[in-house]
Amino acid sequence: MEFLDQPVELSLDLCLKCNICTTVCPVMAVTEAFPGPKYAGPQAGRFRGGEQLTPDASVDYCSGCRACNMACPAGVKIAEMNARARGALVEQGKVAPLKRLRNNLVARAATLGQVAQPVAPLANLAMGLKPARWAADVFLGIHHEAPFPPFSRESFTGWLRQHQAERRKAAPGAPGVGSVVYFHGCSTEYYEPRVGKAAVRVLERLGYEVIVPRQNCCGLPLLSNGEFPAARQYHENNVRSLLPYARQGIPIVGTSTSCTLTLKEEAPELLDMHDEATRLVAESTYDFNEFILASGRLTEEVLSQEIALRLPYHIPCQYRAHRIGKPGLEALSLVKGLSVVDGGHTCCGIAGTYGYKTEKYAIAQAVGAALFDWVTGFGAPLAVCDSETCRWQITHATGIPAIHPVELLSAAMGYAPEGALRDVLQLK
């Protein structure tokens, strides 16, 4: 089909005005501030461009969940169009300086992490202080209840160095089936190293040598805040560092579904990076579960432990946008005793950094309301979700801890679980 090769803006020509996208947009359903995907995307698109100042601002309320893209029968790249329109707002200085500062703060998890992690207890204390949160709300527009997770004392890469050293000692030069690059993302590094640890263990059990090259933030938070030049910098760095592996045919695997989508598609598309190197990195990138399922090595034999739990599962928008089905759910279906149920909800509302913002917090909570009710009503001690910010949002709204599927896989392989999963399994 021709439209696959079309640049984002040209895809507006495909729109039939048919309104299907409006039936699925979770934001339009809960707020009047957003006129909906058809209006903000292909419709407004015909009035943008040229020398003029970009004429519209309501597009900033698009959360970028891509539910519209998935439902559109014509192939209009609505969410991308919206993201680029927001980029134009930022570029033309139409976003107030303080708001922009705020956006940059919440969008730079890596910078934040680098500063805060060494003093994690202190930072967490500060983050927990009501007055501090209120101040941030009033002065910066970061909602005082925004679901920030606590910083982890230990960084993932810190653990990894030690782990790899031990491994070399235990089995020097053990032959494997091949190598994989693991893209851990900021959340694993600073907030949830347990996800990365589980991923490394699972990959190693499946016979892979795990390589973790230098990497920075995938840039998605910046992209979704319209900070395109900064995002480009991040993506260029990542491409530079991942390219040698891609060239050798080593797959790049990530547990954060939004990081992997950014590497695969979002960054090249939104930033118009169509060079060979970017393409090669994109084509070498896999979602963690997509990869291990395709490897054919995830057998019942390796998943030897039974986990007798029945858990609610939510597939993140950014995972659905890979358009590869539900590999997370599929992988978990192989675990003995485990039953994971997909509630079929569109979006949890958080959409990366969207739900942190004062003016959007309530929208994000309203978007996720049906999901939260369902999770709460499910009555399980845990929820399962592949994306970090969605996990934090679910936990924030329901009080129920949320874990990544890889944590269950790792436990099913007999590794000691951590965090909430450990508590739940210990109780049993």
Add this chain to the structure above:
Amino acid sequence: MRIIPTEILVIGGGATGSGVARDLAMRGFQTVLVERGDLSEGTTGRYHGLLHSGGRYAVKDPLAAQECIQENRILRRIMPGCIEDTGGFFVQTPGDDPLYAEKFAAACQQSGIPCEDVSLKQMLREEPRLNPAITRCFRVPDGAADSFLAADLNAASARAYGATVLKYHPVLRLLTETTAGEDRRRVCGALCHDRIHDEEVEIHADLVINAAGAWAGQIAGSAGIAVQMIPGKGTMVAVNHRIVHTVINRLKMPGDGDILVPAHTVAVIGTTDVKVPDADNYAIEPWEVQLMLEEGEKLIPGFKKLRFLRAWAGVRPLYQEARWADQPAQNRDVTRAFVLLDHETRDGVAGLLTITGGKWTTYRKMAEVTVDKVCEKLNSPRPCRTHLEALPSAAPAQGGTGHAHSDAHSGMRTHSDGHAHSLGQRLAEIEREHAYGQLICECELATRRQVADAIRSGDVHTLDDIRRDVRLGMGPCQSGFCALRAAGLMAALAPADYLPAENGKMLRDFLQERWKGLTPILWGQQLRQERLNELMYLDVLNVDHLGEKAERRAAASQAADERPGDKPQSPASRRGTPAGETTLVIGGGLSGLSAAWQAARHGQSVTLISKGWGANHWGAGCVDLLGYAQGDLVQAPRQALQALIQAEPRHPYALAGLETIEQALHSLQTLCQESNYPLHGSLAQNWLLPTAAGALRPTCLAPETMIAGDCRQDGRMLIVGFEPFLDFWPQWIAGNLQQQGLEAEGVLLDMPGLRARKLVNGLILAGLFDQADFRRQVAAALQSVEHRRRLAGAQRIGFPAVLGLRHALEAKQHLESLLGAPVFEIPGLPPSIPGLRLHHILIEAVRKSGGQVFEGMLVTDKQARPAEGSNGPALEFVLSEAAARPKAHRAGRFILATGGILGGGYSAEADGSLHESALGLPLAAPQREAWLQARFLAAEGHAVFRAGLAVNAHFQPVNADGQVFYENLYAAGGAIGGFDPLRERSLEGAALATGYAVGAL
């Protein structure tokens, strides 16, 4: 007969005529202007909108070039709201004569046209889509003009100075008299026909100015004066969006297709130049469109593949003293400079001046010269001031969106705010006012207020008049969504003598007018768009039968409703697909969902993948089985189906068989019953249910929320709409129902809670109706003093089909208990809330039966294994588009349910070929010339929409020899060709029956 005396009569309401009228009025002459239709309905409104810098004529006709640049400067000053300062490029494409460039630069300098040499890098920075192989670029002060608005402002100014402007006053003939004692004739006025009041009007004048453009010859001829005009047809094609923001000219001697003008939201390429014998009768030839596309491709690589909105032509008023038949076929050499004919000196007939030729850019100059002559003739020298005084631009909006001004009778277009217009202006205004809930025309962002102002001006007589005022229906959907809204709004604002009969016709006329301009460029996505428009206006709204006195069978027996619950027999598994077989269904419309559901129920392991959602979201939410057979209303589907099956053995219904059709309906009824959303009806009878256009649609199964509207039954209806909801106009609906012999009244509820909302659409209303509180508010509003009387007189109450998404039945019953009368829903424009309900029920059913459903997956390729021994070729897997790399889907059985052109199952290309989208199966295409009917609503339907796959008795796609392409491939729904589900009103029935049959095979 009325007689209007005046000093000067101007004939023609185009740029020239309105300009002349303004100049005359400003110089104090008593002036009447008559126009046969709407202002700028002729050539003025049918040109590409280029404000010439003069560059185009610099080499060939320096005089014309100088005139252009002078007028260009003046017009920018006096009508900034009509001019967009786009600037212009002259570019030299490969193959253009390189010597022309130097001549051009020098000639521009000589004529005083600023001309800047632009580096190619800079050119591409400004216009990145231009051909990188361009070798030279100059910048000149071209612009884009809004010729509709300009004519309006000129007319408004003329009125302000005391002139009278009479639209819809065609001249029947000039009036002449012979002065006693002399044998010299003189023109003393004109006999006109007032089309609005249908009466003749004589206008007596001292002097008549013939500014009728390409029709000037006809006017003069009516007084026996020969003025030889060569109507020169110029064809133009509009691109769906502004592919460039600068006017692009070719750096060569003027020729065909060498101008690309960004005009409002579109870009227009033009033109051809062909002499035609009759300025009112000409066709756009395929070669002309082809030529525009080819020339566009030279400027912008990929141009031919863009989406085109329309092709149209204007007739240039080219004057030539010699007989036109002696002229060469090519018109371009005829002078563009204008001519003023004084018929006293030329023909010996006093009292008449003809001003003709010229171009839009120089219209003011032409007016000036003409009125100078008038002064001379009447011996009353008065200086021209039109270049000094700005046109009465509409005042900036006063707290209203794009709401301009003004005197309600000025007839002035409402879309100027006095500033130079720019592309984003309308969007910026909508955003500033948060007026996104008030859009009548969503594509061109025309608000309710703008349309209402146009209607209230009293100067609007057709929907096309509104279009010229506010750009209604000029965007991608080409009136699909706005036509109904504007027709309804017109009825809501109707004067006392308003006739609903007129409005149904008005709507159809507008749709037809739009269709006319579409047919020359109808392929690809625009053809798909028109199929959606067909779905809305035929299938959902039944506008093609609006106004027909439907033969109503009184008191159709409810007994005919074979209630669901009498269990359908479980369908015989005809081919015996083993349980556990993996089945991949491609397509998420009704056919795909029912195939998936049936296959899953039969124990197959089912995955459904779909690019996006489909016709469920657009249709009426009923099951249309067969509504019309040979154009006749079907009352008893069973008999009509039997006849159809006999007559058309390849029809999907014939392949499925009556028994399967019935089982398919029953199974859906059972499912819906279990989902607490009963569908009623049977093969014995068709319902006849009202639509949001006030027409009556035949349908076989209707949800319980709709059936109280059955128009075969008597019962006075109260039709209730909601003030901010623009898709549903109760007065119009009721008026149209009355006209078909039904008792109905309309009421538009104005609820403060809704009015306070910025956005009220069907989805939002449905969400509200899911809440009992809102339902109580609605009931209270209807029981208020204002509406109580109407409510008391109603035996049933119709609402737009938005009575809840999740709890529709509950909402209906609750409303009935509150209001004390049966309540029914009336389907209208997409998104279809009743359709969404069915969609959710079916998705849930697939999942509950163990199937999986994935959206966002577009099948782009396949892998098949070749024939082996007695086994034919078979599909192994298909690939769907995904982030970074395609995803493979393996299955034992594949069901293609991708729909027709609308669903995206196949596409039709400019070259006349058809392509099956998912698997690349060959399709037989009807002749390109036979694709479309001249009439949009033609009962025969458009042949291109009947194309599709041929299938065998097992619904397996077969080639021309009847051989299956793949042993394990089946098709369902609109992917199957040979029938037109929209004309037959069999959309859901055919999808359901074939989906059921294939799924259960």
